[in-house]
Amino acid sequence: MKRRVAILISGRGSNMVALVEAAKAVDFPAEIVAVISNRADAPGLQRASEAGVPTIVIESKPFGKDRAGFEAVLQRALDEKQVDLICLGGFMRLFTAEFVQRWHGRMLNIHPSLLPSFPGLDPHGQALRAGVKLSGATVHFVIPETDAGPIVMQGAVTVADDDTAETLAARVITIEHRIYPEALRLLASGKLKLEGDLCKVAGSADRDATLISPRTI
Structure with missing residues (x-):
């Protein structure tokens, strides 16, 4: 069974496009089930829609410094989509240590x-x-420290x-x-x-x- 993946973006989503294209292969072991942006004006949202991937906008600005509040809404969206893995693609929002720990070993970032x-x-x-x-x-796993997780590739x-x-x-x-x-x-x-x-x-x-x-x- 293919793993269900959500890609989180804040901008143009060029890495998102690369992931979506790769996942079209029949033998690719994951499927992109959602692209989630914390900005409604992110150009990557249109690119995802054009590729046939469902998009979700969860504006982070109204939450201000309330990262936990934003993450609660994000987690509900991830649960609804039954997401197994997360890929960050230019996602310009810091996570709390609690959220990162919840997704330990299941969330990737690229730097x-x-x-x-x-x-x-x-x-x-x-x-x-x-x-x-x-x-x-x-490409590395996400930990609470920025750009410091175990290196994958x-x-x-x-x-x-x-x-x-x-x-x-x-x-x-x-x-x-x-x-x-x-x-x-x-x-x-x-x-x-x-x-x-x-x-x-x-x-x-x-x-x-x-x-x-x-x-x-």
Whole structure:
């Protein structure tokens, strides 16, 4: 039986689209049963509707700092849709520790850096200021601390000397669209195992894979 997934968004939902497209495959082990936004004007809502995915709006602004109140309404929506797993796709709302714990091991997020490097805002700018030669994206489980949960999957791109935050972001997002559906596939298939702060993947054996930048040899 396919796992039932809700995608939470606040904006354009580009990763949402990647997940929805991947889930159309007959052999994909999850189905997207709802796209939920905390903003009624999120462009991703229309994209979800066009893809035939039910959408729900739960405006967070009226709740102000009452995160628990917002989460109570959100949880009712998740229960009504019988959601098994949550994927955050640019969802700009912090959760309480209680809500995160309730969904422990069942809620994924994606961040555009190679965590634990450059968490939080402006990860591409952080990467460029640090002078790294590789950057990328990370899918991780959600814990109360921001961008700090067990890492499920990462993908890397090279960083050019003339990169800007915009040009780097454009390459990283293509990686995001590749690894997020695959991470959801692994979770929905039961191939992920949490051991404390670490995530282990059944059948993973990429010991010989390497990526060097700049390539001079």
